[in-house]
Amino acid sequence: MINRLLAVLVVLACVTKLAACGGSDTSEQQAATPEFEVHRYTTRARVEALADLNAQRPQVSAFHEPIPEFVGPKRELGMPAMIMPFPFHETDRSKWPDVSEMEVGQKVNMTFEVLFNPETELPAAYYLTSWEPLPDDTQLTFGNEADAGAEDAGTP
DSSP: OHHHHHHHHHHHHHHHHHHHHOOOOOHHHHHHOOOOEEEEEEEEEEEEEOOOTTSSSOEEEEEEOOEEEEEOGGGOEEEOSEEEEEEOOSSOGGGOOOOTTOOTTOEEEEEEEEEEETTTTEEEEEEEEEEEEOOTTOOOOOSSHHHHHHHHHTOO
């Protein structure tokens, strides 16, 4: 389980770093660009850190519940509960969600999209698309008793 979690985190970190590098494409590179599958996921989460909208690519950090339907590396299903960054779209500001009403500690539904490369069977990029607040009394389930205690304590 720990190895799977580390693999998912490494892939997502690499994807985020690669996406931030950018660069210009030649027509040869564009011709080799695969068609990505767009996978959309909604998960319940607790906001851990807010976006700095002045950053080149803002992100929200959240502790999310397990996502059993998540398609990960080599098409393995499932992502465990974890704290992770949810970056905004890297190039299209019109796709940035309005987080002006979001607060640290708030319980939310978060929707994000993953661009999945079917040739490499790896996620290529992901970004937060929307969110909505949940009632304050919503009980989040992070997957084990240690995490359940963290819900009340305010730490993962």
